Amino acid sequence: MLNEIIAIYAITDDLLTAMPAAGYAYGHEDDIRCEMSDAEIITTALIAAIFFSGNQSKACAYMKDHNLIVRMLEKSRFNRRLHRLSMLINDLFHQIAGLRQNRRVKKSIMLSQHSFHVERGS
Template sequence: MNWTVLVAYCIIDDLLKTLGHRDDPQSKTPASVVLTLWVLAALAFGGKHKHALDYAREQALFSFIPSRSRFSRRLHHLAHWIPLLLPLGKALWERLSSVQHYILDTLPLPVCENIRAPRCRLAPARQYRGYIPSKRSYFHGLKLHLVCTDNRWISEVVLTPGSTADVEGLYLLALDLPRGCELYVDRGYTDYQAEDDLAMAEGIRLRPVRKSNSKRYQQASQWIAVQGRRIIESVGSALSELFPKRIHATTLKGFVLKVWGFIFAHNFRRLAAIL
């Protein structure tokens, strides 16, 4: 685990310098240390920042470890830098490992139990009420739309309210993918217009798992699409292993920050395995 933390610190520090971030001269804890402790919490302690800070003090990972309240304030102050690190990490991964194709899928993120939905404080609106067709059940929270590579690197992420349709997530994603690549999706992303536009404008070939009554259904291509999408199940399982039984947060912004932490913890674990 300490090797993964070291890899995370070195890469985060370099990426922040690339983005032009500068720490305040009076700050005792650099931004790279704050974000590394945030990744450590997601990697080994279910997102619990207090346990990560205590572990860092015991192991003397850094020269100065901030208090829990100070750490929380610094982390929220750095929140707008976090999404900018993901594209840079993707460029680094593509240099270290060859990518054949990409997969797009969604993952439900409940913020509370269904019975508590009417009095939920983190996400009180009805737009956070979503449905999971594969489980035939409802949930109350956010929906994670993620694009990953065939070697299990998460390259793009969008968080939306739970009621957002899967195909809407396709419109919200930047889809900064190499021209001529293939993007595997499931039945929820069926949109012929978007499929044609992506092929014409970006050169991205959409490979959806189509319904049997679809106008573009082809049995041979369905087998390829089903086989290509299997890797997303292992990515979802790897993320679920990092998630605690319930992600604890007092605000929706804090909940989102912890979800981002699990995403980066997964990616840095993949990087540490090949470095």
């Protein structure tokens, strides 16, 4: 589970960094006053959905207990930050869907340009 959490954080942070944001030519930037980055908030919410049946309190406690996030926010502030990021999360999911769609298109183009023979082993 720990490796999956680290992978989710790395992907989320990379996508946010690469995502154009309002007011910036390239990449999302966190407010310098925030104790937790937006990638940490989103990762914790995803961890809650994947591993803790949507229980954000358990996910926050897990992330804090395992020192994955040193400065975990209190429940109320975490929820306010999560709701503030709702449009950003929506954009993030659209970006992921676009990446998956581009990958499918590239695969179909690649497959249509090359003929190959597949043999099954006995």
